[in-house]
Amino acid sequence: MAKEKKFVQAITSRDEDFAQWYTDVVREAKLCDYSSVKGCLNYLPNGYAIWEKIQADLDKRFKETGVENVYLPMLIPENLLQKESDHIEGFAPEVAWVTKGGLETLQEPMCIRPTSETLFCDLWARTVQSYRDLPKVWNQWCSVLRWEKTTRPFLRSREFLWQEGHTIHATYEEAEQRTLTMLRVYQELIRDSLAIPFVSGPKTESEKFAGAQDTYTVEALMHDGKALQSATSHFFGNAFPDAFDIKYLDKNNELHSVYETSWGLSTRIIGALIMVHGDDSGLVLPPRIAPVQTRVIPIAQHKEGVLEKANELTERLKKAGYSVKIDDSEKSPGWKFSEQEMLGIPTRIEIGPKDIEQNQVVVVRRDTREKIVVSLDEIETKLGEILETIQKDMYDRAKAFLDSHIDFAETMDEMNEKFNTKRGFIKAKWCGSAECEDEIKAATGGATTRCICKEDQVKDGDTCIFCGKQAKHVVYFGKAY
Amino acid sequence: MAKEKKFVQAITSRDEDFAQWYTDVVREAKLCDYSSVKGCLNYLPNGYAIWEKIQADLDKRFKETGVENVYLPMLIPENLLQKESDHIEGFAPEVAWVTKGGLETLQEPMCIRPTSETLFCDLWARTVQSYRDLPKVWNQWCSVLRWEKTTRPFLRSREFLWQEGHTIHATYEEAEQRTLTMLRVYQELIRDSLAIPFVSGPKTESEKFAGAQDTYTVEALMHDGKALQSATSHFFGNAFPDAFDIKYLDKNNELHSVYETSWGLSTRIIGALIMVHGDDSGLVLPPRIAPVQTRVIPIAQHKEGVLEKANELTERLKKAGYSVKIDDSEKSPGWKFSEQEMLGIPTRIEIGPKDIEQNQVVVVRRDTREKIVVSLDEIETKLGEILETIQKDMYDRAKAFLDSHIDFAETMDEMNEKFNTKRGFIKAKWCGSAECEDEIKAATGGATTRCICKEDQVKDGDTCIFCGKQAKHVVYFGKAY
Numbered sequence: 001m002a003k004e005k006k007f008v009q010a011i012t013s014r015d016e017d018f019a020q021w022y023t024d025v026v027r028e029a030k031l032c033d034y035s036s037v038k039g040c041l042n043y044l045p046n047g048y049a050i051w052e053k054i055q056a057d058l059d060k061r062f063k064e065t066g067v068e069n070v071y072l073p074m075l076i077p078e079n080l081l082q083k084e085s086d087h088i089e090g091f092a093p094e095v096a097w098v099t100k101g102g103l104e105t106l107q108e109p110m111c112i113r114p115t116s117e118t119l120f121c122d123l124w125a126r127t128v129q130s131y132r133d134l135p136k137v138w139n140q141w142c143s144v145l146r147w148e149k150t151t152r153p154f155l156r157s158r159e160f161l162w163q164e165g166h167t168i169h170a171t172y173e174e175a176e177q178r179t180l181t182m183l184r185v186y187q188e189l190i191r192d193s194l195a196i197p198f199v200s201g202p203k204t205e206s207e208k209f210a211g212a213q214d215t216y217t218v219e220a221l222m223h224d225g226k227a228l229q230s231a232t233s234h235f236f237g238n239a240f241p242d243a244f245d246i247k248y249l250d251k252n253n254e255l256h257s258v259y260e261t262s263w264g265l266s267t268r269i270i271g272a273l274i275m276v277h278g279d280d281s282g283l284v285l286p287p288r289i290a291p292v293q294t295r296v297i298p299i300a301q302h303k304e305g306v307l308e309k310a311n312e313l314t315e316r317l318k319k320a321g322y323s324v325k326i327d328d329s330e331k332s333p334g335w336k337f338s339e340q341e342m343l344g345i346p347t348r349i350e351i352g353p354k355d356i357e358q359n360q361v362v363v364v365r366r367d368t369r370e371k372i373v374v375s376l377d378e379i380e381t382k383l384g385e386i387l388e389t390i391q392k393d394m395y396d397r398a399k400a401f402l403d404s405h406i407d408f409a410e411t412m413d414e415m416n417e418k419f420n421t422k423r424g425f426i427k428a429k430w431c432g433s434a435e436c437e438d439e440i441k442a443a444t445g446g447a448t449t450r451c452i453c454k455e456d457q458v459k460d461g462d463t464c465i466f467c468g469k470q471a472k473h474v475v476y477f478g479k480a481y
Numbered sequence: 482m483a484k485e486k487k488f489v490q491a492i493t494s495r496d497e498d499f500a501q502w503y504t505d506v507v508r509e510a511k512l513c514d515y516s517s518v519k520g521c522l523n524y525l526p527n528g529y530a531i532w533e534k535i536q537a538d539l540d541k542r543f544k545e546t547g548v549e550n551v552y553l554p555m556l557i558p559e560n561l562l563q564k565e566s567d568h569i570e571g572f573a574p575e576v577a578w579v580t581k582g583g584l585e586t587l588q589e590p591m592c593i594r595p596t597s598e599t600l601f602c603d604l605w606a607r608t609v610q611s612y613r614d615l616p617k618v619w620n621q622w623c624s625v626l627r628w629e630k631t632t633r634p635f636l637r638s639r640e641f642l643w644q645e646g647h648t649i650h651a652t653y654e655e656a657e658q659r660t661l662t663m664l665r666v667y668q669e670l671i672r673d674s675l676a677i678p679f680v681s682g683p684k685t686e687s688e689k690f691a692g693a694q695d696t697y698t699v700e701a702l703m704h705d706g707k708a709l710q711s712a713t714s715h716f717f718g719n720a721f722p723d724a725f726d727i728k729y730l731d732k733n734n735e736l737h738s739v740y741e742t743s744w745g746l747s748t749r750i751i752g753a754l755i756m757v758h759g760d761d762s763g764l765v766l767p768p769r770i771a772p773v774q775t776r777v778i779p780i781a782q783h784k785e786g787v788l789e790k791a792n793e794l795t796e797r798l799k800k801a802g803y804s805v806k807i808d809d810s811e812k813s814p815g816w817k818f819s820e821q822e823m824l825g826i827p828t829r830i831e832i833g834p835k836d837i838e839q840n841q842v843v844v845v846r847r848d849t850r851e852k853i854v855v856s857l858d859e860i861e862t863k864l865g866e867i868l869e870t871i872q873k874d875m876y877d878r879a880k881a882f883l884d885s886h887i888d889f890a891e892t893m894d895e896m897n898e899k900f901n902t903k904r905g906f907i908k909a910k911w912c913g914s915a916e917c918e919d920e921i922k923a924a925t926g927g928a929t930t931r932c933i934c935k936e937d938q939v940k941d942g943d944t945c946i947f948c949g950k951q952a953k954h955v956v957y958f959g960k961a962y
Contacts, residue, residue: 035604036561037554037591042604045549045619052550070529073521073640074555074593074624075577080517096556097581098593101639102574102628110518112555112579112593123516123523138526143555143623147583158582159554 014280018224025274026153029283029342039151039158046343049291050270051161055141057193061185062139067165070138072119075110080118084243090210094146112145117262120166121244131170131250139165154271155481162266168241168258175259179235182263183216186231195286195395196220196276197402199425199476201451206434213237219450221402222275225423227450227478230272236260276398283344284367286394287387294383295340296326299333299352310351320380341366346390367394412443412465419447425476427453431464432472440466447477495761499705506755507634510764510823520632520639527824530772531751532642536622538674542666543620548646551619553600556591561599565724571691575627593626598743601647602725612651612731620646635752636962643747649722649739656740660716663744664697667712676767676876677701677757678883680906680957682932687915694718700931702883703756706904708931708959711753714744757879764825765848767875768868775864776821777807780814780833791832801861822847827871848875893924893946900928906957908934912945913953921947928958
């Protein structure tokens with residue numbers, strides 16, 4: 001019975017050792033595991049199914065805004081990567097190089113893409129000529145590789161899955177608008193489908209993407225009070241495309257620069273799902289993104305008619321459009337409950353001889369463990385309502401947690417104390433200099449600027465929390481994953 | 482107006498120069514283009530959208546048979562690739578090697594996956610222990626890399642997109658059954674959704690996948706009479722998993738080998754779609770796989786009410802579940818027709834002042850150019866019927882072509898003559914030796930065994946077309962892409 005024990009055995013308590021709890025959940029829910037390829041992960045069926053749901057949801061949102069999907073090569077010749085100086089400086093130390101192909105040594109090494117701005121720009125430089133060729137609003141779903149030193153499931157690995165959108169436009173304004181549109185799309189996915197609240201805004205100069213003019217970020221708060229950068233949208237202006245000499249002729253036959261954006265979201269977001277919603281029984285998935293929404297668990301299934309009725313119920317729910325699985329294995333109901341909880345399936349439906357007698361089932365919510373008796377006649381509509389309530393409640397709980405972890409510091413003493421007791425986001429006035437960011441990070445033991453807070457404006461006379469000079473922005477500080 | 486000319490300009494005639502016609506269609510329909518990364522392709526929106534439709538269709542079929550999706554690393558350490566000797570022999574000459582990661586030189590080079598049997602086996606060797614862990618029926622959608630010397634859009638490139646399924650089972654029979662189930666799934670996709678007929682069967686020893694015990698193939702016939710291997714399903718027996726030491730304990734605690742399969746279909750299949758159905762006006766896509774099923778083209782759109790009515794029709798069709806786009810650009814109707822034809826959109830709907838007056842539209846079939854007048858009141862149902870008819874007719878035409886290109890040769894003279902006049906599949910009796918395969922290939926200038934014909938059995942006394950010894954099989958010969 002060694003196998004049975006796995007799920008009923010308690011995992012590490014979340015509040016006791018958050019890092020160990022995270023590792024336990026990932027392992028016990030069989031989401032992914034360490035590959036024998038150093039620094040890389042195997043995405044197992046339970047983990048990959050979540051990514052597929054996120055992909056389908058986000059891809060639909062993309063297409064509604066006019067995005068088209070493409071696929072460009074995974075290899076980038078050295079000379080292409082070097083065309084934009086900030087970009088190569090940012091990425092060169094962390095790429096993997098292919099130096100041999102088949103039996104020949106390559107004349108020019110190629111790196112495995114860490115991101116594909118250079119390839120998109122190279123393609124557009126060869127194919128975009130006229131205003132009629134603009135805009136290009138393209139995206140690709142792929143994996144990228146960055147030679148990281150440490151690995152944590154979903155959060156950091158050498159190879160990871162993501163989407164990278166790349167666009168070029170005839171005008172500055174249109175490109176800027178696209179940057180913000182994609183930021184909004186990410187916000188909507190993360191809030192409405194993943195039930196994850198966040199703070200959001202532009203990055204400071206030192207936290208921007210290599211080569212970008214502006215980087216906008218969505219920063220979610222994990223249950224341990226640390227921040228996770230969950231999606232970013234970059235505005236490049238025309239510097240990057242100019243480096244690749246992408247120009248177009250307008251209606252009057254005049255030559256112009258194009259303006260570029262890029263934006264991405266990766267499998268990191270699965271880490272956020274775990275760390276925002278998970279509890280001591282395992283994963284808790286929001287219904288809109290859960291690969292399975294309910295698991296039917298027969299009680300006393302050896303008794304006559306139980307399995308038959310449970311199967312009938314499963315079929316009815318499938319027909320009604322739910323993603324539903326039955327657990328008719330030989331395991332005990334208690335074991336089945338534990339497994340369903342570990343996997344984060346939003347509801348289970350218990351159905352036993354007494355329920356059948358009374359023409360009812362018991363729906364149990366994963367998030368609150370509340371048991372709801374539902375008449376079998378109404379299960380199709382009631383289940384939908386329960387799932388919607390779970391979705392809403394999960395967001396509300398996470399939002400309350402976030403709100404109670406946003407604070408304000410007027411002095412470094414205050415910053416230090418708040419940052420080192422309960423973490424969270426700490427707003428502070430800041431002069432805009434990278435030196436002060438460095439000093440604050442050193443003084444607090446790790447508080448970095450997560451993003452600029454656009455809601456709070458500074459006035460004349462407001463001073464930087466560190467240097468005391470005129471403040472430029474209110475920024476969110478936090479400890480980043 | 483140079484841009485307008487592109488589509489009305491005739492492409493190379495299919496029957497005059499098939500290879501050039503193919504290249505013209507790929508370019509003019511903007512499906513993909515040569516990347517500046519040597520040997521690699523850029524999959525452009527029109528081409529990638531076809532792949533997305535194939536993915537969605539095939540993925541659904543996979544899941545109905547119990548397949549789960551996963552994702553394993555793109556890199557394979559050298560020692561892993563070498564574990565199975567036939568496999569390394571088959572792939573070593575054509576892989577790309579990563580020798581440097583970040584700033585360090587790797588102690589062990591890693592290749593970019595040419596296929597992932599070795600990684601799946603490595604993972605299972607570490608995680609499969611008991612009969613309760615079996616079967617594993619996994620698949621991944623990804624790209625792979627093989628260091629090819631020549632490149633042809635979709636047909637041959639260093640990096641290409643595909644899915645690779647990998648499974649292990651407790652018994653020989655179950656694994657063999659899975660191999661055949663996946664062959665059937667491919668056959669159904671290719672026949673029912675892509676409207677492509679084929680011959681199908683096991684490969685001969687010399688044409689099998691590196692390391693496999695049996696390889697089953699689906700071989701489609703292109704319009705130039707050449708064969709295209711469109712999907713393969715491999716049965717490995719237990720030799721491959723034994724090389725990785727994957728063993729499981731049965732209910733009686735006895736240790737056993739597992740049995741393995743793998744199966745794949747790639748973006749090559751888009752090449753088949755083009756070369757089976759395309760004509761002198763461009764691509765012809767079967768309705769079930771076409772990213773856009775109909776294009777609404779307003780006639781005399783400057784006239785009052787035309788655009789309004791065309792938009793209304795577009796919305797109605799969208800609501801009815803069709804994939805529909807309107808072309809309300811400033812181009813002439815003739816140009817719009819040419820473009821819709823080049824892109825292979827299965828139908829267009831012409832709507833002008835006269836049509837509106839008579840409460841009708843004209844539906845034009847891409848495959849036959851037949852014009853069908855449909856009352857506006859009935860368009861939602863009629864369009865569906867027309868699309869289904871197109872789907873069926875496209876298959877039937879391709880099937881008639883295939884049937885008229887399957888022949889039988891009793892002697893090498895006959896083989897030579899038939900093979901070198903109209904190509905196609907030529908059935909012949911064969912002794913089973915690789916030497917005879919080589920000799921036949923040399924004698925005919927390129928006829929290779931495409932697969933064994935399971936429908937035709939040889940009798941005692943039947944002789945090999947080349948050596949005259951007892952025949953073992955009837956095989957399909959053909960010229961392969």
